[in-house]
Amino acid sequence: MTTNTTYKNPVVEQRADPWVYKHEDGYYYMTASVPEYDRIEVRRSKTINGLSEAEQKVVWEKYESGPLSANIWAPEIHPINGKWYIYFAAARTTETNDGLFDHRMFVLENESPNPLEGEWVEKGQIKTKWESFALDATYFSHNGTSYLVWPQKDPNIEGNSNLYIAELENPWTLKGEQVMIATPEYDWERIGFLVNEGPAIIKRNGKVFLAYSASATNHHYCMGLMYADEQSDLLDASSWHKLPEPVLTTDDENSQFGPGHNSFTVSEDGAEDVLIYHARNYKEITGDPLYDPNRHTRAQTFSWNEDGFPEFGRPVPDAKK
Template identity: 55%
Template sequence: MAELLKPLILQRADPCIYKHSDGYYYFTASVPLYDRIELRRAKTIDGLVDAQTVDAWRKPDTGPYSELVWAPEIHFNKDPQTGESAWYIYFAAAPSREIKYNLFQHRMYCIRNCHANPLEGTWEFMGQVDSGIDTFCLDATTFEHKGVLYYVWAQKDVAIEGNSNIYIAPMETPWQLGGEPVMLTKPEFEWEIRGFWVNEGPSIVKRNGRIFLSYSASATDENYAMGLLWIDDNADLLNPANWTKAREPVLCSDIPNKIFGPGHNSFTYAEDGDTVMLVYHARTYTEIEGDPLWNPDRHTFVKPLRWDDQGMPVFGKPSLIE
């Protein structure tokens, strides 16, 4: 019997939960004021709710990354150049609220912490993660596959209609790309272009001989929904022809149960170390007053991801644990 789901953490959008080898879960997300990067950790996913929060980084008052800190993600990555591992947080920030190409002017940045516990030690600003394309970008994630560290993110191409597409590139270091960006998906289906033409918020999970890439599309209201790409894990990840894209969304608003605009997810693992957990945000109402950007009520939800007989993920409804 399905169980009705409640938010895990209130007013935390773009949630990222990372389960580390030290047995702790690390959590970060966009905070309502978009002015800092907040971290917390706990031994269980439920323990994150009441865990102490620490500010890893605060935006400066002026400069190229002094506004609208969006969607931080925390990863423990090995530097391909030195072989040394450290904590990295990737985030988007803007120099101002100026609009160009009908978009904010965000770029991607990275901070690093070499302490075993990222809630301690010092976070070092590593600078911009430069894709070589000087346009609006956001929502980066990283993953390692067959000894290569990959960077996946969303970015505007002025030659393509829409707000953002999703790209992949290998990394030379955890804060520098080591190859040309390759576009994997752009907004093209009706459900991806409601309000805004958007593909953003990529996240990676590996299972059953495949690599799955989830992403989010459309405006961040009740039209926000999640899509899916996948590839055989022995294929060339940098060849877009090797990726398959689902034509229909895999997670969207559940109107009867009042869960709206699920998206910008991450994946983690349950305490058993094997069950994949889907982490995402959603609202519980649609009557947003003013600019949706400043509405704080996108809450963090977590539920188990299921799998079908063909080894494909089954996302179900955002309101239910099936």
């Protein structure tokens, strides 16, 4: 399949970990990490590039203290059983730390048909096997079963986060055991931090594909890809296969650095698949990359090869101003 649609990049400046979802009402709904890490915003537009000028509705703000008081990261918005849900990660601050890497996963619910209206209700923390660093939860449904995939720190495994999957009892409650399906094993997943995070699901060509991000959030950040047969037991770790090489990486020639934390959507006419991700347009960062605000949301169409696998190509350059 050839790709023809092009988008003006960046789509939205200073929005990292972007989640863009096209709903049956024809709107693209977007949420992402804001540079202040202090709130959750939702915006919508009939076009992807229109998201840049769309109204931003603040739907939730962090607390002054306690478990929901710092570093609000990577919200995702999902329609589930006629309601809207937002998955996000939040940390607690204490007198001795700023909450960094103390995240847990939480869920909001809204019964309004338009998630920019109505009331967002806190459904609480997603309880997992350990009380440990957990974030970037993503939801998907397959063959009538609801699943959650998320990164978490296993206290007994070296590294920062592995990927886990579990069935859901409801949108905020796990059902049964969580299963580890990926751990940072390749050199490109272990630069700066040992990280597998930011999972996103796309189903095509008889397979369930899981894209994820790896390594530190500077120019080493990149995307990897896993897959499982659509008829396999997704709760069996052996069903999942990880490609040995990254599928989207820094491109010096196009001045795109640290591409990752993606989501998937479709073009306005529904004919093409679209990769949404963030990247910076410069390499050198002063201080902690997490506090550099210029990870911008980007969009580009992608194709599928003869084996049925996605071909993302290179991160496209910024549009000329």
